[in-house]
Amino acid sequence: MAAFEYFKEHVAKASALLELSSETQALLMTPNQVLHADLTIPLEAGGTGTFPAYRVQFNNARGPYKGGIRFHPEADEDEVSALAAMMAVKCAVVGIPLGGAKGGVAVDPKKLSQKDLHLLAREYVKAFSEHIGPDQDIPAPDVYTNAEIMGVMLDEYERITGKSQPAMITGKPLSLGGSLGRDTATADGAVEVLKALMEDRHLEADVLTAAVQGAGNAGGQAAHLLYSMGMSVVSLADSKGTISSVEGLDVEKLLMFKEAGNHIPDAGALMEHAQVGPSEEVLSSSADVLVPAALEEQITRENVGKIQAGIILEVANGPVTPEADAQLHAQGVVVIPDVLANAGGVTVSYFEWVQNRSGYYWSADIVREGMQTTMRKAYKSVADFASERGVSLREAAYAVALERITEAMRGRGQI
Ligand code: GLU
Numbered sequence: 001m002a003a004f005e006y007f008k009e010h011v012a013k014a015s016a017l018l019e020l021s022s023e024t025q026a027l028l029m030t031p032n033q034v035l036h037a038d039l040t041i042p043l044e045a046g047g048t049g050t051f052p053a054y055r056v057q058f059n060n061a062r063g064p065y066k067g068g069i070r071f072h073p074e075a076d077e078d079e080v081s082a083l084a085a086m087m088a089v090k091c092a093v094v095g096i097p098l099g100g101a102k103g104g105v106a107v108d109p110k111k112l113s114q115k116d117l118h119l120l121a122r123e124y125v126k127a128f129s130e131h132i133g134p135d136q137d138i139p140a141p142d143v144y145t146n147a148e149i150m151g152v153m154l155d156e157y158e159r160i161t162g163k164s165q166p167a168m169i170t171g172k173p174l175s176l177g178g179s180l181g182r183d184t185a186t187a188d189g190a191v192e193v194l195k196a197l198m199e200d201r202h203l204e205a206d207v208l209t210a211a212v213q214g215a216g217n218a219g220g221q222a223a224h225l226l227y228s229m230g231m232s233v234v235s236l237a238d239s240k241g242t243i244s245s246v247e248g249l250d251v252e253k254l255l256m257f258k259e260a261g262n263h264i265p266d267a268g269a270l271m272e273h274a275q276v277g278p279s280e281e282v283l284s285s286s287a288d289v290l291v292p293a294a295l296e297e298q299i300t301r302e303n304v305g306k307i308q309a310g311i312i313l314e315v316a317n318g319p320v321t322p323e324a325d326a327q328l329h330a331q332g333v334v335v336i337p338d339v340l341a342n343a344g345g346v347t348v349s350y351f352e353w354v355q356n357r358s359g360y361y362w363s364a365d366i367v368r369e370g371m372q373t374t375m376r377k378a379y380k381s382v383a384d385f386a387s388e389r390g391v392s393l394r395e396a397a398y399a400v401a402l403e404r405i406t407e408a409m410r411g412r413g414q415i
């Protein structure tokens with residue numbers, strides 16, 4: 001099933017809980033604007049390349065549109081729309097005054113040179129420059145884009161508009177007005193929510209084991225934090241394979257190995273008592289906490305029966321399909337949903353935007369404290385709703401968010 005259908009299912013369930021009218025429900029399932037352009041660039045290797053690009057502006061009732069841009073071969077209108085919708089929900093869950101948008105370019109960035117990627121970033125901004133801006137729509141990094149690409153996009157935007165406008169994009173390099181703490185914010189926020197849930201349930205880190213899928217920016221940082229908290233990380237995977245050890249992995253050593261340009265399964269030869277296997281093996285690890293921090297649709301109807309974890313922390317967007325989600329909920333597995341778990345990224349993006357607009361820059365401690373307070377408050381409103389109504393954390397997160405979005409739409413006289 002397509003990603004946007006999944007979103008609609010979540011909205012339908014939450015709308016039933018909130019007793020929203022079918023007209024309101026329909027509005028919550030429809031993007032405000034879908035922008036499309038084909039970007040053509042000369043390639044360093046010769047010839048030209050044309051890449052379909054999208055910006056979907058989903059809902060801006062609560063504030064300017066906000067959301068990342070991904071460079072991924074499978075980016076298409078359906079996926080970008082679903083992710084844009086999820087951004088609106090995410091911003092509402094954490095209570096920041098922003099709406100939801102997302103961008104995507106259908107490209108395999110591993111096949112392009114750095115120069116090509118810079119040109120593509122500039123073309124993207126040229127194509128959509130009239131629709132983006134600090135009060136309109138604020139992009140950020142997502143899958144296979146990073147601070148460097150944000151810096152180039154900012155440069156192109158300022159070239160077009162002739163003004164300094166650092167608040168038009170977040171996740172920028174520090175030298176261009178980026179925020180301290182933004183690079184690790186997604187995983188930092190997810191682990192903060194996990195800690196709040198563990199406190200609620202009187203769980204101690206040192207008796208828990210964890211498995212992490214993804215060893216990039218988010219997965220690597222999540223593994224590092226869980227390990228530093230005293231959890232035994234028994235499985236870690238990248239797209240090439242899984243490494244596991246019942247005795248616990250040396251996470252710092254593995255992350256250094258990965259950062260040096262190696263693949264995780266190749267570390268098997270260096271580590272005693274470790275076994276390597278295919279990438280998907282991490283999902284069926286016997287760990288207590290499973291952290292999918294890679295791509296969408298990892299836990300599906302086909303493999304949900306193999307899941308052994310009691311807690312799933314969704315650092316990636318959409319890693320569990322609705323069918324698998326329902327089965328996990330029925331089995332008593334606690335899924336901390338993406339729209340709550342990974343909202344630390346956009347929370348610190350919001351802080352970055354605030355800093356850019358005020359021209360006053362915060363210390364790392366202030367950013368961290370603000371992020372932690374925001375995440376804990378969001379967790380509490382979701383967990384309270386879930387226990388009051390006897391629903392999953394995902395249903396609760398969507399309900400809390402849709403309540404806030406519809407309140408803003410009502411205030412505007414849109415519904
Ligand atoms: N791409 C990230 C997400 O999916 C961050 C978005 C942002 O900071 O605007 O939440």
